[in-house]
Amino acid sequence: MAGFSLEQRELDAGYGEISVKGELDLAVAGRLDQAIEGVEKSCLGLVVGLGDCEFIDSTGIAVILRARSRFAEEGRRLVVCCPADQVERILDVTGLSEDGLVYESLDDAVEAMRSAGDN
Amino acid sequence: MEGSSDVETELPARPESVALAREAVSAEAGRLGMARSNLDDLRTVVGEAFTNAVRYAYGADVEGRVTVVVSATEDILCLTVRDFGIGIFPHPERELPSLHMGLPIIGALSEEFRLTSRRGHGTELTVCMSMGEAS
Numbered sequence: 001m002a003g004f005s006l007e008q009r010e011l012d013a014g015y016g017e018i019s020v021k022g023e024l025d026l027a028v029a030g031r032l033d034q035a036i037e038g039v040e041k042s043c044l045g046l047v048v049g050l051g052d053c054e055f056i057d058s059t060g061i062a063v064i065l066r067a068r069s070r071f072a073e074e075g076r077r078l079v080v081c082c083p084a085d086q087v088e089r090i091l092d093v094t095g096l097s098e099d100g101l102v103y104e105s106l107d108d109a110v111e112a113m114r115s116a117g118d119n
Numbered sequence: 120m121e122g123s124s125d126v127e128t129e130l131p132a133r134p135e136s137v138a139l140a141r142e143a144v145s146a147e148a149g150r151l152g153m154a155r156s157n158l159d160d161l162r163t164v165v166g167e168a169f170t171n172a173v174r175y176a177y178g179a180d181v182e183g184r185v186t187v188v189v190s191a192t193e194d195i196l197c198l199t200v201r202d203f204g205i206g207i208f209p210h211p212e213r214e215l216p217s218l219h220m221g222l223p224i225i226g227a228l229s230e231e232f233r234l235t236s237r238r239g240h241g242t243e244l245t246v247c248m249s250m251g252e253a254s
Contacts, residue, residue, distance in 0.1 A: 026174070
C-alpha cells in the first residue's frame, strides 16, 4: 500500500502543477481538494500530475472534475497528465480520456492550456 | 458457489479501511489464481463498493462494520461487500459531494453485480468478475 502525498510547484507563465503520489481514494481525496482550492485563485491553469498516482477511485475523480468545473467557470483550465496503469484504465472506463481532460505528458498539458489561453 | 473458497474480512466503516480492504481482497484473489491483469480492476471494484458502505451505510456518529467475502471458482471470483447500516436511503451529501460514479464503474469492470438493500438492516453488493488467464 503506497503512502499518499502531494507536491505543488509553479510552472512557467502562471501555470501550476500538483503532483499526486500514492493512492488517491476516499481517505485522502479531501487533501487534494484543499490543495487545489489553495492555488486555484492564483494560477492561470493547473495540471494535476498523476504519473506517480498508483490508484484512483471515484472520489478522487470527483474532486478533479468539480475543480475543473470551478476553473472553467472563470475561463481557466484544469487538466491532468501522465496517468498509467489503473489510473489510465479508470479514466478510459469513465470516458474522461477522450474529453480533453487527460494529456500524456506535462509538456502536452501545459501546451494545451497555453493554446486555450491564446484563443 | 461450487468449488469456492470463502474468505471473510471485517473492517470498521472508516475511510482508512478502504485501502485495507483493497489490499486484503487483492492478496486473496492473487492467492486464488486471479490473473495479474485483472487484479487492478478487482482493486477498483472493491474500493468503490467499500467506499459506498463507508459513505452511506451509517450515521456520522455510528461506528459501523463492513465485511467483504471472497468466493472463487476456476473462472469467476465473486466478492460480497456487506454493511449493517440503514440501507439505501436518500440523505444529504457530506464533506465530499459524489458524482455517483461508483456503481457505473463497478458495472463496467465486472461480469455482473447484484445490489440488495433492506431498510434498517443494511446493504449487500455482490460483484462477480472473471479470474482471467494466468500469465
